[in-house]
Amino acid sequence: MKALRDVRELSTLALLAIEVAFFAWYLWPDGGRPHPFLNGANALLILKYSSIYGIAAIGAAMVIISGGIDLAPGAVIALTGVVAGALFVESHWSLGASALAGISAGLACGLVSAALIVGARLPPFIATLGVMGIARGAAFIITEGRYFDVSGQLPAGWRPLGLPLDWTSPLLMVALAVVFHTLMMKFQWGRAVYALGGNPIAALYAGVRVDLVQASVYLIAALLASLSGVALAIVQGQGKADLAMGYELDVIASAVVGGASLAGGRGSVIGAVLGALIFGVLRNALPQIPGATFYDRLIVGMVVIVIVVVDQVLQRRSARL
C-alpha cells in the first residue's frame, strides 16, 4: 500500500517538474534578457498564490479520502477574510484576534456541515452546498458591498515570526501538509479516514468511531479553508465577499490531480499540495504566453481531465498485473 502511494506522489511531482521544464523552455527569453518565468521572485509569487487554495486542498483531500465531498471551501475562505477584515479594519481589533474570529466563523461552517452530514445524515454534496450558500450569503451581509483594506492597516515591513510576509503562507502550507500527511499515514485517526472511505460499513463493524471521524474531517477541512481565508486576506490585502469564487472546484481539482479518488479511500495530502502547485504554475505561466490569455481556463480544464484519465489507465493496468 505504502509503496503504491509513494509512486503516485512521485508521479505528481514528476508532472510538476515536466510542467516547470516546459514553461522554462517555452518562455525562454531572447538575447540574455531575464527569464520571465524561471526566477526567484516568480517562484515566490507562484508559491504565494498556490498556497491560498493549497491549504484548503489539504482539507479537501482528507474529505475526499473519507468518501465525502466539500463544496464550501470557497465561501468559507471569503467569509473568514471578511470577518477578520471587518474586525481588523473597522473595529480595530488586533490582527491575531481578528484572524481568530475569522477562523471561528469558518469553524462554525464546518460544524454545521458536520452536524448535517453526521447528525441529519444528509449527503455531503447537499449539506455542503447549503453551507456554501449560507457562508457566502453571510459574507455579503457583513460587507454590504464594501471591502476591507487590510493591507493599508498592516504595519509597514511587518515580518510575522521574523519572516518576510510573502513567505508566511507558503511556509504555512508546507508545515500543514507535513502535519496532516503524518496524521494520515502514521496515526490511528488517519487510518480510520482511509478505512471509512474504503468501506464505510466495514468501518462501522470494525469498531471505527465512524461518526466522530467523519465529523472531524469536515471540521478540519473548514479549519484549513479558513486558514486559507486568512492567508488570502493578507496576500491580497483585502477582505471582500466575492473573493475566492469557485475556489471549491480548484481545491477539489487539486486533490484529485494529486491522486485522490472521488470514490473514496485513495489519495494523499502531499499529492493535493503538489496538485495545487501544478495549477499555480499553469495560472502563472499561461498569461505570459502571448495570445494564451483567453485559453487559460480551457487549458486548466483539459489538464484536469488528462491527468485523471492517465491516472485511471495506469491504475487499471497495475490492477491487471
Added chain:
Amino acid sequence: MTAAVAFEHIDKSFAAIAALRDVSFAIDRGESHAIVGENGAGKSTLLKILAGSLRPDRGELRIEGEPATLAGPRDALARGIGLVHQEMLAFPNLSVAANIFAGRELTRRFGLLRDRDMRDRSAALLDRLRVRVAPDARADGLSLAHRQLLQVARALAFDCRILALDEPTTALTAAEAEQLFGILDGLKAGGVTIIYVSHRLAEVFRLCDRITTLRDGRFVSTVARATATSDDIVQAMVGRALETRRRTTTFVPRTAEEGRRSSPAAALATGRLSSAPCFRDVSLTVAAGEIVGLFGLVGSGRTELLETIVGLRNATAGDVTVANSRRRFRSPREAARSGVVLVPEDRQRQGLFFNLSLRHNLAIPAAEAEGRTLVGGAERAHAAAMLRRWRIGAAAIEPSDTPDVLSGGNQQKVVAAKWIATKPRLLLLDEPTKGVDVGAKYEIHGIIRGLADEGAGCLVVSSDLPELLTLADRILVMKEGALCGELPGDATEEQVMRLAAGTAA
C-alpha cells in the same frame, strides 16, 4: 454455569416484516454452537443483534449472565464478541495488516500507529492460518478465498471470548476449510465460545457440539450433535416444505442422450475460446435441452468464461457459435437479444436493483431484450404472476416491494426469474444457489430443469459438487484456465475432485 450468550424472547421486525419472533435459547461457555436455518430464518439478524449493529424490538440479550444493551459494534467488540461476516467486509484500499487491525490498531500515545508491530503480528497470524499473503499486500489484490480468511484473521487478531462466524467457508476450498476448523478447534480448547452459522450441514456436524435451528424467525430446537442426524436437522429447517424435498429427490437424473433426443441442435459451441490471462482454448458444446455442469476451484476461470460468452469481457482468441451461427457478443444486451443470458453470481452487486420495485426488477431484462420503449401496465400483472409462479417470498410480497424485503434465496429466485422471462435459448448460471437455503435450492433446480425441458440449453457453474451431480447431464471440469475433463452426470464427487484439484491436492 452461566451461559456465554443467552437470547431471551427476542423480537425484531423490519417495516411490517417480522425477522425474529420470540426467540429464546442459550449458548454455553466454551462450546461450539451452530445456528442453522433457511435463508430468511433470522440467523443473520440474530448475529447482527449479537454484534451490536441491530437492537431487538423486545426481549433481552444476556452476555455471561449480564443483561447487555449494546450501543454498537464497537461496544460488542469491547465485550469480547468477534464477528466474521458473511459479506466480504474488507477495506480494498488498505494493506492486509491494516485490514486485520482496522478499528483496533496497535498504537502508542496520541494514536501513533505501531506499524511494524502490526505487520509482525499479521505475518504471524497469516502464518498460523497458512495464508501465503504479505502483510503489506493490498486487499484488493487478494483472491476471494484469501479475503475471506482475512476476515477470520481479523477476528483472531484480538482476544475475543465469543467468536461468531457467518458462513465463513463460502469461498474456501475443502482443504482451506479444514484448516479453519482446526484453528477453531484450537480456539475452543482455549475456552473461546464459537457460534457458527452455515448452510453446510457437513461442516456443522464436523465442528459443533450443539445445533440450534431457526425457521421463519422462530426458534425450533437445540439438539446435541451426538443425538441428531442430518435428516433431523433438515426436517427442522424445512418444516412444512418437506414435501417439496421428497418430490424432488425422487427426480430421475437426466441423461445426455435424453437431452439430445429432444432437440439435436447445439445451443452453444465454443471453439478454442480464450481470454488471456483467465482461460484459454476452451472448446465445449451445450445441446438444446441439456444441462451441462461446469466445475472448478476458485480461480479456475469459470466465471470469466461465462462473462466472455455474453460479451462482458473480450475474447482474445477463438469463437462462439450460438444456434449454428458464429457470434461475438459485444454486450450482455446483444447476447440477450440473441437469447443468451447470464444469471450472475453476486445478486447484491450484479443481480438486483435495490432502489427499484420487484416489478421493475423483473421487467427490465425482458424489456431490454425485446427493445420495448414503453413501460406498460401489463408488467404489474406479469410481475405478480411471476412472484406466484416461482413462489417468491411470502404471500404478502407485492410487486411494488423492493428486493431488500426478501431473503437471499428469494432474491436469487428473482434474479433467475427476470432472466428466464426473456425466454432464453441458452441460460448461463453462475453459482445459482450460492448462500441459498435448502428449500430455495430445490426450487431453483426445478426452475432450471423446467427450462431445459422446454428446450433451452443450460450451462451451470457451481462450487457445490452435490448440486452439480444431481442437476447436470454432463460435467465439465476446469482447472487453471483450461478444460481438463468431462464426466457423465452420474460421476462421483471423488472423480470430479480428482480432475479439478489434480494430483497436487
